[in-house]
Amino acid sequence: MTLDIRDVPEADLDRALDLSYLAFHLSPGEKRRNRHRELLRRCTRIGVYDGGQLAGLAAAHLLTLSLPGGQLPCAAVDFVSVAPTHRRRGVLSSMMAELWRRCAADGQPLSCLWPSESAIYGRYGYAPATETYRIEIDSARPLALRVAPDERPLRLIDPADAPAVLGPLFDATLADRAGRFTRDEAWWRQEVLNLDGARESGSGSQPPGPPRVVVLGEPGEPPAGYALYRADGNGAGTVTVDELEAESAPAAAALWAYLASIDLTTTVRVQARPADDPLLYIAADRDQVRVTRQEIDLWVRLVDVHAALTARSWAAPVDVVLDLRDTSVPANAGRFRLTVGDGERAGAGAASGATSGAASGAASGATWKPTDDAADISLDVRELGACYLGGTRLRHLVRAGLATEHTPGAVRRLEAALETEWLPFTGENY
Numbered sequence: 001m002t003l004d005i006r007d008v009p010e011a012d013l014d015r016a017l018d019l020s021y022l023a024f025h026l027s028p029g030e031k032r033r034n035r036h037r038e039l040l041r042r043c044t045r046i047g048v049y050d051g052g053q054l055a056g057l058a059a060a061h062l063l064t065l066s067l068p069g070g071q072l073p074c075a076a077v078d079f080v081s082v083a084p085t086h087r088r089r090g091v092l093s094s095m096m097a098e099l100w101r102r103c104a105a106d107g108q109p110l111s112c113l114w115p116s117e118s119a120i121y122g123r124y125g126y127a128p129a130t131e132t133y134r135i136e137i138d139s140a141r142p143l144a145l146r147v148a149p150d151e152r153p154l155r156l157i158d159p160a161d162a163p164a165v166l167g168p169l170f171d172a173t174l175a176d177r178a179g180r181f182t183r184d185e186a187w188w189r190q191e192v193l194n195l196d197g198a199r200e201s202g203s204g205s206q207p208p209g210p211p212r213v214v215v216l217g218e219p220g221e222p223p224a225g226y227a228l229y230r231a232d233g234n235g236a237g238t239v240t241v242d243e244l245e246a247e248s249a250p251a252a253a254a255l256w257a258y259l260a261s262i263d264l265t266t267t268v269r270v271q272a273r274p275a276d277d278p279l280l281y282i283a284a285d286r287d288q289v290r291v292t293r294q295e296i297d298l299w300v301r302l303v304d305v306h307a308a309l310t311a312r313s314w315a316a317p318v319d320v321v322l323d324l325r326d327t328s329v330p331a332n333a334g335r336f337r338l339t340v341g342d343g344e345r346a347g348a349g350a351a352s353g354a355t356s357g358a359a360s361g362a363a364s365g366a367t368w369k370p371t372d373d374a375a376d377i378s379l380d381v382r383e384l385g386a387c388y389l390g391g392t393r394l395r396h397l398v399r400a401g402l403a404t405e406h407t408p409g410a411v412r413r414l415e416a417a418l419e420t421e422w423l424p425f426t427g428e429n430y
């Protein structure tokens with residue numbers, strides 16, 4: 001069997017979708033298929049051909065991910081499918097190797113994905129980097145909060161107007177939360193608001209199509225917060241919250257109080273919230289606001305460690321030598337000195353919301369240089385990726401035996417530099 005790895009041309013988009021549906025056991029209708037075709041058309045597409053047969057497919061959306069104090073282009077892997085007749089012969093491994101080459105050529109220092117099975121992607125250097133909570137509010141009674149709600153008016157707006165009205169507030173959140181994707185108008189319309197109704201939104205009895213959009217603030221002024229939600233039922237129904245952003249705790253309190261007071265509903269179900277969501281602290285009765293599920297969210301891979309480390313901001317100065325293992329991308333492997341000389345300046349980038357553009361190493365104040373000096377810490381690129389957005393504590397990985405500290409105190413110092421004000425959060429899927 002001679003396998004040939006090459007780009008999947010647009011002419012093969014339908015074959016690629018058929019392979020994907022075969023691998024995932026799906027039979028979508030025309031609307032969903034059209035959506036998938038359009039998504040796949042915009043992706044980088046790597047195919048493995050066995051003669052005339054497409055036997056393997058890996059695609060990557062070209063997205064931009066928020067980092068502590070910045071943003072970087074990110075290859076967001078999707079549609080990974082190998083024909084059942086060709087599995088376990090290294091097809092996936094060959095596609096991942098090709099993906100690293102493409103990332104280097106296309107200037108994407110990061111890659112991310114949601115795995116179909118957690119056991120698959122660690123071997124390729126991916127690690128869980130963000131976490132999400134599912135939250136349920138018992139709204140059969142008024143929501144008791146310890147913070148007085150912002151008293152500005154709430155209004156429902158046409159979802160078609162939402163990208164323009166909500167976009168600036170969402171963009172501002174990127175400076176606080178690493179792990180989020182930037183959005184353009186098309187992303188808002190199709191992926192977030194489902195304006196064409198092609199996305200598989202609406203679980204169970206929840207209606208598909210666009211969500212309700214409620215905005216906090218005086219008309220004509222920038223909103224202080226918003227929520228995207230759906231309501232169903234008749235008497236004991238459920239409000240399902242897709243997204244909620246607020247500029248302050250009182251603004252968030254106003255929106256949560258609104259969602260919990262919608263008539264004919266008794267439960268508010270929140271699909272994805274950060275693990276440090278202020279709601280968990282301002283709820284006066286924590287029995288009324290329960291975390292019903294805790295999940296790994298986004299998996300991240302540092303494809304170009306130098307670009308990744310010099311693009312983020314750092315919370316404290318640090319000077320450590322890391323002995324880094326990377327079996328898939330050898331250019332990352334070796335002993336390197338990470339120096340962040342000016343912690344104050346590095347932190348200021350995040351505080352001022354310096355989020356525009358791609359890699360901007362100048363703002364981070366970090367250098368990452370090869371060295372012959374003895375290592376302070378040894379670890380795999382997978383563990384560095386887990387800590388990169390600030391969601392995993394390096395000391396926990398050392399305690400778990402996945403990284404080694406050679407110089408006492410080095411792990412604490414690096415951990416202090418990696419720390420972020422808020423935990424990273426993704427909160428949406430593509």
Ligand SMILES: CC(=O)SCCNC(=O)CCNC(=O)[C@H](O)C(C)(C)COP(=O)(O)OP(=O)(O)OC[C@H]1O[C@@H](n2cnc3c(N)ncnc32)[C@H](O)[C@@H]1OP(=O)(O)O
Pocket residue numbers: 023024077078079080081082083086087088089090091092093094113114115116117119120123
């Ligand atoms: C981001 C995404 O799109 S996630 C979606 C992934 N796709 C799916 O789940 C669809 C159904 N499954 C498939 O299409 C295939 O089985 C794939 C893509 C998961 C694996 O493709 P294959 O070509 O069989 O993988 P390949 O032969 O390259 O295996 C590489 C390694 O991963 C391991 N591996 C592959 N699949 C799995 C799995 N499901 N669970 C655990 N290990 C796995 C192999 O054992 C092998 O290990 P080794 O390097 O130690 O020998």
